[in-house]
Amino acid sequence: MKNNSNETSFQDNNPNKKIISRKNQIPIQNIYYMLSYAYNNLKINQDVLLESLDYENIHDLFARILIDAINNLVRRGFYKEYIVLNEDTSNIKGKINISESIKRQTNTYKKLNCQYDEFSSDVLFNQIIKTTMGKLICNNMLDNELKKKIKKLRPFF
Numbered sequence: 001m002k003n004n005s006n007e008t009s010f011q012d013n014n015p016n017k018k019i020i021s022r023k024n025q026i027p028i029q030n031i032y033y034m035l036s037y038a039y040n041n042l043k044i045n046q047d048v049l050l051e052s053l054d055y056e057n058i059h060d061l062f063a064r065i066l067i068d069a070i071n072n073l074v075r076r077g078f079y080k081e082y083i084v085l086n087e088d089t090s091n092i093k094g095k096i097n098i099s100e101s102i103k104r105q106t107n108t109y110k111k112l113n114c115q116y117d118e119f120s121s122d123v124l125f126n127q128i129i130k131t132t133m134g135k136l137i138c139n140n141m142l143d144n145e146l147k148k149k150i151k152k153l154r155p156f157f
Helices: 029-041 046-049 056-078 098-104 124-138 146-155
Strands: 009-010 020-023 081-089 112-120
Touching: 020 146, 056 124, 056 146, 098 112, 124 146
Parallel strands: none
Antiparallel strands: 009 020, 081 112
């Protein structure tokens, strides 16, 4: 049975049982307060708080919170960490993997296999944010203005 987006219904396979339905009574603004309390890192932004009264669904609220968080990341810099890379290169950098170079016979191409660390922002944390942005852009329930804001932030990733 299809219901309004504000209603939730539960039905058992037993035809003798009645359908139980109830309306969602939790305002979007309260969900924002609960998130702020639960994560304690989520700073309550007055703009988001005022806009949360106008949101029709939870997707808009989450998108707005994500947009604020990404704006903060852009201002202060993305999370970075060292990642280990293995590469066949003609310029030696890092540690030379002699056994790997012999296996691959890289000397015929005048290269050696090297293992080195690179300080990169292409880490799991940032990849999750980028994927989330892509999923939100494809979400049909999301407000078009929020989609535009997310699209403007996407080139930073």
